[in-house]
Amino acid sequence: MSAAPVLAPPTGPRPGAAPPRTLTRPRPGGTAAAAVMLTLVALGAWSVIDLGIDLPTVLGSVGNAVAFVQRMLPLDFPPAAELAAMIGQTLAIVLLSTLLAIGLSVPLSLAAARATTRGRLSRGTARTLIVLARAIPDLVLAIVFLRLFGLGPVAGILAMGLHSVGMIGKLYADAIEELDDAPRRAVEALGGTRRQQIWTAIPLALLPQIIATGLHRFDINLRTSVLLGYVGVGGIGLAIADALRALDYQRGMALAVVVLALCIVVELTSGAIRAAILPRTDRRAAETGWADRLLARSTGTPSGPAAPSITPPWTVDRLRRLLSGAMIVLLALASVRAVEIDAGTLLGGILEIPSTLLLFLPPGFGGSASLVFADLLVTVQIALAATLLGALLAVPIGILAARTVVAHRAVHTSARLLIVIIRGIPELILAILFVVITGLGAVAGTLALALGAVGLLSKLIADSLEETDVRVQEAVRTVGASGPQVFLAATLRQAAPAVVAHVMYLLDTNIRAATLLGVVGAGGVGFLLLNAARINQFEVVTAIVLLMLLVVLAVEALALWLRRAVR
Structure with missing residues (x-):
């Protein structure tokens, strides 16, 4: 019999922990x-x-579960080349949608944060766009984009990318407002313009949030891509949908196992990626190593304490971030090639956006209002019971x-x-x-x-x-x-x-x-x-x-x- 869990001894205050709270203090409300x-x-x-x-x-339902397991075994994995193509297309869709979301969220978050935008109208507009992006389900966006651009990866990339702005943009805006304003004021004291203040002080400080949120959203989008396969988006999700519609549980569950493996790999490697590309924050970051000294000699930059400057010096951390950015660009280009985005189809779909949106207006129930409200109640019940x-x-x-x-x-x-x-x-x-x-x-x-x-x-x-x-x-x-x-x-x-x-x-x-x-x-x-x-x-x-x-x-x-x- 295994030993029962025991309570851990105190390990000292955690960094950044809140001060001790008075246990008897009443809480209003x-x-x-x-x-x-x-x-x-x-x-x-x-x-x-x-x-x-x-x-x-x-x-x-135990008997049904046993029968289902018997029908799905042995698992029927597709040939290696076919499976690799499915995985590649799925990862390409997820990567492009995540990069699209980050690219849209950064300017929106700058416009939505009080620290970087002074006008109330601009902040309100940006915040409204972020809320709308989060409120509209990615499935609905996929339905709209499938009508515009046809079956294929483009609809999934746009749907997941725009919907992700709702989460990423909000988190980025909140992070900007919580940043220490001292670096921006220092750049301002050196005579930097408003744009230089934002560009020099914000991106590097926001980098941990950008990376962590981007990796988290990549994981979410990987799961969402399976769902969007049911409405015609490509990748493994579409293959699973086709297999299960044909009651081919051996192939469908084999692909589900592949998705499970992909999700676990992404979960386990995200921490390692963050550690590899984030700037060092411990005391060793202040020390000058041999790589920093070599880089300083090659660029003519002094390796000692840096003189006040708006332009950041070249360091190993900065070089690592540059190489990481270049790798992301190369992966994005490879992903664009993998999903085979056709510029003509993309342009044609964009031109049809006004006429397509008019099809969704005005809202109506088509004579099925009672059924809609009954199923809406069931949806809320499912959420409450599951929670x-x-x-x-x-x-x-x-x-x-x-x-x-x-x-x-x-x-x-x-x-x-x-x-x-x-x-x-x-x-x-x-x-x-x-x-x-x-x-x-x-x-x-x-x-x-x-x-x-x-x-x-x-x-x-x-x-x-x-x-x-x-x-x-x-x-x-x-x-x-x-x-x-x-x-x-x-x-x-x-x-x-x-x-x-x-x-x-x-x-x-x-x-x-x-x-x-x-x-x-x-x-x-x-x-x-x-x-x-x-x-x-x-x-x-x-x-x-x-x-x-x-x-x-x-x-x-x-x-x-x-x-x-x-x-």
């Missing part, structure tokens, strides 16, 4: 926030019951994965590995599996999102627990508190606001995901959305999108209020 959270839990429990999700239902079930699974796993809570290395390492594996499985693949096992409907969508939530929420909870200030834990431990008491009274209490924010973020994510999973028959309004697009009822598509926008904005407003109330 705490009672109302608790009431709202209890209401959401009750709604989640009601949704679980109303959707018919119970233990007998799950156990009754509740996912949180019940994710909280204990997140606690076991926190290194500052569980001292046993094998325990938190195993928990982290489990999180990585679950995060590597796209929700669409889970939805397909549960549709086959439990049948069409909301049960499949709920179970898929609940299991997928473990990968997201567990990681966020573990990170939040590790970021708590151990000085508070030490203070509680010195008065004789036991390990569980220290965890409940100090660690968990500090992390509670972050945990609440993560759960609300999960609810917001599940509402969007529940809409999209309806494409494969996993319940909710997504099937109506896709069917309306297929029969050219574009006004119904617009109406459904507007309804989903109202729901998402309501959840975001509630989440913002809760975060402020529980701080």
